[in-house]
Amino acid sequence: MSTGDILRRRDNLLGSNTPLFYDEPLHIVRGEGVHLYDADGRQYLDVYNNVPNVGHCNPRVVQALSRQAETLNIHTRYLHEAILDYGEALTATFADPLSMVMFTCTGSEANDLALRIARHTRPGKGIICSNETYHGNTTAVDELATLFNGGQAIGPNVKAVPYPDAYRPLDGLQGEELTQAYLLRIDQAIAEFEAEGIGLAGMLVCPIFANEGVPNVPQGYLQGAADRVRAHGGLLIFDEVQSGFARSGTMWGHEFAGVQPDIVTLGKPMGNGHPVAGLVSTPELVDSFREDIMYFNTFGGNPVSCEVAHEVLRVIQDEGLVAQVADVGQYLRDGLRALQERYELIGDVRGPGLFVGVELVNDRASKTPATAAARRVVNEMKEKGVLISKIGPGDNILKIRPPIIFSRSNADQLLNTLDEVLANE
Amino acid sequence: MSTGDILRRRDNLLGSNTPLFYDEPLHIVRGEGVHLYDADGRQYLDVYNNVPNVGHCNPRVVQALSRQAETLNIHTRYLHEAILDYGEALTATFADPLSMVMFTCTGSEANDLALRIARHTRPGKGIICSNETYHGNTTAVDELATLFNGGQAIGPNVKAVPYPDAYRPLDGLQGEELTQAYLLRIDQAIAEFEAEGIGLAGMLVCPIFANEGVPNVPQGYLQGAADRVRAHGGLLIFDEVQSGFARSGTMWGHEFAGVQPDIVTLGKPMGNGHPVAGLVSTPELVDSFREDIMYFNTFGGNPVSCEVAHEVLRVIQDEGLVAQVADVGQYLRDGLRALQERYELIGDVRGPGLFVGVELVNDRASKTPATAAARRVVNEMKEKGVLISKIGPGDNILKIRPPIIFSRSNADQLLNTLDEVLANE
Numbered sequence: 001m002s003t004g005d006i007l008r009r010r011d012n013l014l015g016s017n018t019p020l021f022y023d024e025p026l027h028i029v030r031g032e033g034v035h036l037y038d039a040d041g042r043q044y045l046d047v048y049n050n051v052p053n054v055g056h057c058n059p060r061v062v063q064a065l066s067r068q069a070e071t072l073n074i075h076t077r078y079l080h081e082a083i084l085d086y087g088e089a090l091t092a093t094f095a096d097p098l099s100m101v102m103f104t105c106t107g108s109e110a111n112d113l114a115l116r117i118a119r120h121t122r123p124g125k126g127i128i129c130s131n132e133t134y135h136g137n138t139t140a141v142d143e144l145a146t147l148f149n150g151g152q153a154i155g156p157n158v159k160a161v162p163y164p165d166a167y168r169p170l171d172g173l174q175g176e177e178l179t180q181a182y183l184l185r186i187d188q189a190i191a192e193f194e195a196e197g198i199g200l201a202g203m204l205v206c207p208i209f210a211n212e213g214v215p216n217v218p219q220g221y222l223q224g225a226a227d228r229v230r231a232h233g234g235l236l237i238f239d240e241v242q243s244g245f246a247r248s249g250t251m252w253g254h255e256f257a258g259v260q261p262d263i264v265t266l267g268k269p270m271g272n273g274h275p276v277a278g279l280v281s282t283p284e285l286v287d288s289f290r291e292d293i294m295y296f297n298t299f300g301g302n303p304v305s306c307e308v309a310h311e312v313l314r315v316i317q318d319e320g321l322v323a324q325v326a327d328v329g330q331y332l333r334d335g336l337r338a339l340q341e342r343y344e345l346i347g348d349v350r351g352p353g354l355f356v357g358v359e360l361v362n363d364r365a366s367k368t369p370a371t372a373a374a375r376r377v378v379n380e381m382k383e384k385g386v387l388i389s390k391i392g393p394g395d396n397i398l399k400i401r402p403p404i405i406f407s408r409s410n411a412d413q414l415l416n417t418l419d420e421v422l423a424n425e
Numbered sequence: 426m427s428t429g430d431i432l433r434r435r436d437n438l439l440g441s442n443t444p445l446f447y448d449e450p451l452h453i454v455r456g457e458g459v460h461l462y463d464a465d466g467r468q469y470l471d472v473y474n475n476v477p478n479v480g481h482c483n484p485r486v487v488q489a490l491s492r493q494a495e496t497l498n499i500h501t502r503y504l505h506e507a508i509l510d511y512g513e514a515l516t517a518t519f520a521d522p523l524s525m526v527m528f529t530c531t532g533s534e535a536n537d538l539a540l541r542i543a544r545h546t547r548p549g550k551g552i553i554c555s556n557e558t559y560h561g562n563t564t565a566v567d568e569l570a571t572l573f574n575g576g577q578a579i580g581p582n583v584k585a586v587p588y589p590d591a592y593r594p595l596d597g598l599q600g601e602e603l604t605q606a607y608l609l610r611i612d613q614a615i616a617e618f619e620a621e622g623i624g625l626a627g628m629l630v631c632p633i634f635a636n637e638g639v640p641n642v643p644q645g646y647l648q649g650a651a652d653r654v655r656a657h658g659g660l661l662i663f664d665e666v667q668s669g670f671a672r673s674g675t676m677w678g679h680e681f682a683g684v685q686p687d688i689v690t691l692g693k694p695m696g697n698g699h700p701v702a703g704l705v706s707t708p709e710l711v712d713s714f715r716e717d718i719m720y721f722n723t724f725g726g727n728p729v730s731c732e733v734a735h736e737v738l739r740v741i742q743d744e745g746l747v748a749q750v751a752d753v754g755q756y757l758r759d760g761l762r763a764l765q766e767r768y769e770l771i772g773d774v775r776g777p778g779l780f781v782g783v784e785l786v787n788d789r790a791s792k793t794p795a796t797a798a799a800r801r802v803v804n805e806m807k808e809k810g811v812l813i814s815k816i817g818p819g820d821n822i823l824k825i826r827p828p829i830i831f832s833r834s835n836a837d838q839l840l841n842t843l844d845e846v847l848a849n850e
Binding site for chain 1: 426431432435437438439440441442444445446451452453455456461477481484490491494495497498500501503504509513524529530531533534540541562563564565573693697698699708712714715716718719720721722723724726729
């Protein structure tokens with residue numbers, strides 16, 4: 001079937017504004033490891049997808065899925081050991097007191113549940129988020145989708161603060177002054193919530209600020225934020241849907257950030273594409289929420305989801321992927337910085353582990369976002385068989401975020417292709 | 426591992442108030458067709474679970490899952506035919522103009538999205554629900570969880586009206602007077618929303634009022650409700666997470682009810698346990714929502730979910746399960762009514778298709794809910810190898826809701842076991 005026919009059927013069935021990638025969309029039919037294949041059999045190096053983290057169609061994960069699906073798939077109101085075996089293995093990767101887990105099916109559900117826990121257990125309802133973010137699609141979580149709302153949060157119970165960014169610093173400040181300037185905005189948001197009688201429930205951010213374009217976070221910012229939020233009775237919620245499961249070159253993004261949260265939400269790569277998600281938190285918070293609120297999630301924590309997620313975790317551990325991500329990520333950033341020396345278009349190279357941002361600018365002094373160039377580069381890379389994307393308020397930051405099994409040799413292919421494309425810019 | 430050990434691990438990992446069935450919980454390890462098996466190898470007839478609708482571990486569905494999982498599992502921002510093939514087959518079972526679909530992973534997400542669509546496309550924000558219901562676990566959908574909140578909706582934007590019930594009728598009325606009395610409550614809720622400046626966005630109910638205990642709905646109620654809601658600019662949203670996919674002896678619960686909604690939400694049995702859900706609506710609503718709002722669901726509509734859900738739909742169609750549900754459901758209600766003639770405890774037998782409610786009362790004149798007896802019956806049935814549950818504001822309605830492949834012979838086993846248990850009451 002032609003792309004045109006597929007697009008027509010898609011418009012009629014799903015709506016013409018259903019999100020789609022590339023000027024000429026890709027028709028993907030098969031995946032294996034770090035590669036995707038289109039309907040014409042053309043191979044693409046996948047440097048975008050952070051869900052199939054241990055590789056497209058990882059055989060160990062597919063086998064775990066099939067084996068449990070043919071044995072039993074049932075909700076959690078009967079006893080089953082799969083949820084306990086996985087949950088214990090998962091929480092063992094967190095420092096105390098983060099020892100309890102609640103399962104959902106999506107990161108949106110996990111963030112929505114985190115908001116419910118914060119607003120139920122804290123005296124206030126106010127949530128602080130960043131001004132260029134997205135955490136999911138439910139009504140409550142959408143109030144934090146400042147990325148699609150001109151930097152503004154929606155409704156009285158959410159306030160956005162400027163995300164921390166050493167490349168485009170607030171008021172042109174540097175060092176400790178910059179950190180304090182960003183922290184002052186948190187103080188102000190808390191004061192406003194209190195003045196309005198809303199009070200504070202917490203702060204929900206990604207510890208690597210993935211959707212903001214993985215900025216270099218000024219030193220001390222996240223610990224300062226944690227201290228301020230907790231001093232006013234709020235919880236620090238880290239959305240690790242993107243930063244977690246080895247992505248950051250550490251098992252968890254909060255290890256990279258060096259700050260311990262009260263709730264960690266999980267999603268995307270947890271089941272390598274199978275819809276499993278959840279949150280990890282403390283006995284104090286989970287028990288006090290569960291004592292008051294009947295929370296049940298029909299598919300959440302079912303034996304199939306738990307066996308799949310457990311196998312993903314085992315692959316990460318057995319194959320030493322945390323160390324591999326740290327190594328390949330550094331190798332990749334070194335290669336990109338070598339390109340930066342040759343191409344004026346590259347203003348900044350940054351990001352933890354294998355979440356790398358390459359900011360394209362029209363000139364390095366004014367740092368004007370090179371939005372059109374970024375679009376061309378992403379589409380040209382696709383034409384040359386490498387899939388990346390772009391992100392950021394100026395839509396000018398190349399988003400380089402492959403499955404975490406990505407190797408140095410895969411990185412070489414990416415670097416060589418990017419070199420070719422930039423040479424034509 | 427002993428039940429005691431599992432419970433201790435469960436309390437530590439998930440929280441002691443995590444929902445669990447039965448006075449002595451079941452440790453289920455395997456499922457096949459209409460049967461579940463515990464860790465000691467004991468077989469149970471499953472007359473409770475409405476998720477594994479085409480049978481536990483249905484081999485066709487498991488095969489579809491495995492085949493696609495080893496080929497490709499990816500989000501919907503590339504083109505793929507599985508989502509189109511399934512979506513077109515699904516919407517073909519609805520009457521026009523219900524021709525478009527949006528995919529989510531859970532019924533909670535589907536209901537949350539339906540609320541977003543209604544509140545975005547209608548001038549008002551107010552939602553009407555019933556006073557003994559539950560539609561899911563997100564912050565916004567939880568505002569409708571009157572079942573856990575003493576019959577009250579949460580917050581200013583939701584109002585609960587009494588659910589329609591001919592067995593326990595409002596003010597002891599009957600016939601057309603009863604219908605009008607229930608409809609008056611809708612008029613009042615709309616008038617209150619308008620007086621408060623909130624306005625009306627719509628009404629969200631299950632067309633068979635599953636969580637209310639599948640009451641006999643007074644004639645004309647649902648059409649009257651639809652007319653009133655639409656006359657004030659609101660949408661009629663039917664939550665068919667439980668009533669849909671042949672459960673009601675018709676493909677959709679709204680066919681059983683004889684009323685056409687504006688949005689239908691889908692979930693539980695859609696993937697036979699695989700986390701796939703969504704909503705079906707009109708081009709007018711879906712397009713106008715998508716034009717304004719960037720809605721994306723990472724796992725929603727992925728090829729694995731669509732292949733699984735498509736196979737479930739094919740099984741329903743190939744095996745003639747709509748007709749089978751209608752036949753076995755009637756056979757079961759006839760058998761239960763024969764028991765009703767012998768046991769005073771049975772006050773009412775009702776429900777569409779294979780969602781059957783058996784209301785236990787201490788005496789038929791006062792209709793006092795036989796709550797303690799219902800609890801004993803459910804636990805005794807389990808001891809005799811048959812799994813049912815209970816529901817309703819008085820927790821006294823036996824909930825009989827097997828996988829839809831349930832046969833007359835399965836119904837006989839249920840009836841005989843219930844006979845034995847009631848003889849000891």
